[in-house]
Amino acid sequence: MRRTTPKIAGTALVLAIGLVLTGCSSKETPSDDGSPSDGGTSAAAADLSIQPLVQIDDKGGEVPAADTSNAADPAGDGTAKCDPVSIAMAGALTGPNAALGINILNGAKLAVDAHNAANADCQVTVKEFDTEGDPQKATQVAPSIVSDSSVIGLLGPAFSGETKAVGPVFSQAGLLSLTASATNPDLTTNGWTNFFRGLANDAVQGPSVAAYMVNTLKFAKVCVVQDDSDYGVGLAEQITSGLGDAADSACAAKVKTGDKDFSATVQIIKGESPDAVFYAGYYAEGAPFAAQLKEGGVTAAFVSADGTNDPEFVKQAGAAAKDAYLSCPCGPAPDTFASDYTAKFNVAPGVYSVEAYDLATIMLKGIDSGVKDRAGLIDFVKNYDGDGLARHYQWDATGELASALIWIYQVK
Amino acid sequence: MSAVMTVGTTLASGVISFDLGSLGRNFWALTIDGLTYGSIYALVAVGYTLVYGVLRLINFAHSEIFMLGMFGQYATLMLLGFTPSGNAYQEGTVMTVVYLLIAMIGGMIVAGGSAVGLERVAYRPLRKRGAPSLVFLITAIGASFIIQEFVHFVLPKLTGGKLGGVNAQQPIRLVEAQVQFSIFGADVTNVEIIIVLAAILLAVATERFISITKFGRGIRAVAQDPVTATLMGVSRERVIMLTFLIGGVLAGAAALLYTLRVPSGIIYSGGFILGIKAFSAAVLGGIGNLRGALLGGLLLGVMELYGQALFGTEWRDVVAFVVLILVLMIRPTGILGESLGRARA
């Protein structure tokens, strides 16, 4: 007892000195210095961004970008007259995947504000409903949307899981559900006459990306990792069947939403030494997963899809995000759109912003043409045929677009 | 061996897949990983076991003390000037250790302080009123809620969004995990070494404290017989405060070690599951028994990882609950089975 007192005092002194010394020094943001353990320099994470590479068809072959000069303008001709109505937007506005929902909300607001500014006699409001991307929370929010009689159309739900959860509610209520982001192919097989998808689904994205990985990027062995969301499971299924022999079933792993620690999965993947790891899920898990893969010494390329395709992924994964391939059924933002968006919201547009803008424009066109109720808006969308910034919009009987393609991006 | 395997596979193949091969292939890697996590569970389990030994109370809110420790060490790092980023800081070995020590002390202060505060505000009034243990447990649940939601909603308002909130904190990585050497083909990283070494040091220090020092003897005395201890001049209230303090301090240290291993785990809900696992570890080793808590922690950590390899990665959390239930049903006193009050602490 007596002997430990000087020891304690000594340690305390050392610590105190250390505290004083460290408090005075300034911290540089981490960049490559000292002894890099892997060869080559790693650029600071602040320099990385997601750049579009190429638009592909379902064989993985390149398709040139479409011409957007005929895109519908939400401002219209400025003479619309209507009673005040609102459109709802439901998606992840807070929570771990909030960036994806906010992209959609901002795109819609850009269109609606342009419309309201040009048409003084027709003011449309956007009502936001935050579901945190959680199907369970969505079930609590959906009745509020449905019971609000001023809402005649819904832009959303954003994620496939929540669409699956509350789709029946909107279908029974006869409310238009126009989604800018939910890509699970099974959503249109439920016989919902009110549901329309504004982008390609995973039955197109899966085979396209798989073909691109095998044919263009020449990956011979791929580990497909899925999360437990409706989107992740559906996409993983499509990718695995598209990859065929290239998908290694020994390292096909599952992670859960909210997981932060992927050490067991990293262990398994490292044992298999694949050429690429495909992650089917959202960036909240995708970013730490990519970081832990790099830390675990896995050198395979990281490929993922639209759920991970956001600057938040780059920010949270840091240097591990470099050279990652990210696909999306959504295209890059055209220049004027991007500059308007950035000027208004102080942040660059993300995935689905363009789709949200286009779909909100379609709903606004419907309101401008005199639609006053929910059934009328459904009819309008059903029969719509026109160009938007991202693509041509015309829906078939099940609510899928007639033609839609996939874009590949890379983090560099 | 193969007969057991075939029986096992046929029994479980319908619903849960059983993969002994994966266990065999990765055995040493899983063991090392398991010992790493187990050290963290052991440190948190000491908090549960000490409080139970002295008060016969399961401090349900101890998991939130751990969570506060995580935020405490994160705040300390932020105060030192570090900012969250995707890459690890490279400050050199000595400075990194110093920073880690400072962060650990910061976490310990926050966790220890909150543990003592919790005791004074929530448990002491109940003790004074002689409440039944059901009431203590319900209060602990209420305290758990309060602390979690405080970090969830109030802390972002107090810190301008930098701490707390619905999302996990962006990780501040001080140590980049680098493989140092291999044992039987399994890689051992510097992070794992730091965690296990620190845990061993802290465990030994705690054990010496409990066995040798006057305060430690006081804790054992109150655990064995509170009335006689009071008659012998031991201040029960002070011992209780010290017990909570030690538990909190160890949880704060464990918080830093956990953040080294899982940097993106600092979230308001990040304490709960770990708390349950640590409690299972304490029960496994023998609740009320300090060495039991340490042993139980290591065992549970290893069992979890083996379970993951055997049944699939998603079954990890189930292992802890199943162990808990089995131990409570088959051998409620745990492996080591003795209480804190006995001479062999």
Add this chain to the structure above:
Amino acid sequence: MSTESITPALQLGVGDRLRLWWDALARPTQWLVGVPFIVLIALLPVIRPPVLTTVGTDFGGVLAQFGMYALLAIGLNVVVGQTGLLDLGYVGFYAIGAYTVGLLTSPDSPWNLTDDWLSRDWAWLFALPVAIAITAISGLLLGTPTLRLRGDYLAIVTLGFGEIVRLLADNLSNITGGGRGLSQIAYPVVGESASKPNGVFSAGNTSQPLNSGTWWFWLSIVLIIIVLLVVGNLERSRVGRAWVAIREDEDAAEIMGVPTFKFKLWAFLIGASIGGLSGALYAGQVQFVVPSTFNVINSMLFLCAVVLGGQGNKLGVILGAFIIVYLPNFFLGRTELFGIPINGNDIANYKYLFFGLALVVLMIFRPQGLIPARQKLLTYGRSIYVATRRAALALAATPAPAPAAAEPSDTTEGGAR
């Protein structure tokens, strides 16, 4: 000895006076008074009184949720309040009830009966008793190995079971759909019409004020009354008295010949069945089940409702459930209250914080809850009590000092409430 009667003035509060008056009424009179009250509660979503009606969310939906939580609170009250077994995993029974209905009626489930021989209109009604039965069996399965444990250990073990149920639902994704959940669960199809092609219980029924939420609320009121009758009967019988004995001192009860294990198991069974019933209601109303709904925080919330309202008092826990459900929704979307500007959404977000505070404060200052249980142990205690009270009032009316035995507060009040 002095002939003056030193009658201590009984300090009766408002609540006490109310209860004494209520206790003195004969049973039929109690029903006569109670039924209009129940009808008034049932008409709340129709009348939509101005201050009470929730602003940010549908009032009918809030009341429907209150109905479900009230059922859960009554069920948990049987386990925690009556028998004194702290069950922290009650949400597991809720989950099993909801998942049973889901597994039997959702197109995503491999055990879906509705594409076989069961018509979707009647599927929910068919699945309801099945859900109750299966949850009761699960209560049996949980109780048999664990009810030998006491106090804190039982609490943690039940917590473990609740989590295991959730994790099983999450991991056995071939059967339960895992994190994707089971969607398009059947609901009772009643009252179809041109404007309501799917019936009044469907989510498409948005007509105000009799929307689907209101109809589910009425259904839950009917179920609550039935459950209250059943539980009340049990409370007044040998089973109920055994529960009270177990709660007060289990060892003494065992020594006095009460088969404690059997009755504890009964408590679990009944609590589980009621939980399963509520789960089935939830599945039918929301038409979607996912494991993340059935987490530990909800278990704590149910416990909060029971503790807040008054453990052991089956009407008190209904009040507790009402507070738990209604108060956060009251603030949702509200931007001003009596002229003071407030941020209602923020306050609604703080609900767990407030409930935690309420729990801690209540446990320190009023552990018996808002409406405490009054312990009554004699079978014919009610009639004795009524008769004694009448006699006491008659005696009190006469000025002569009366023997002290006539004080109503001295008799043991019989008849469980």
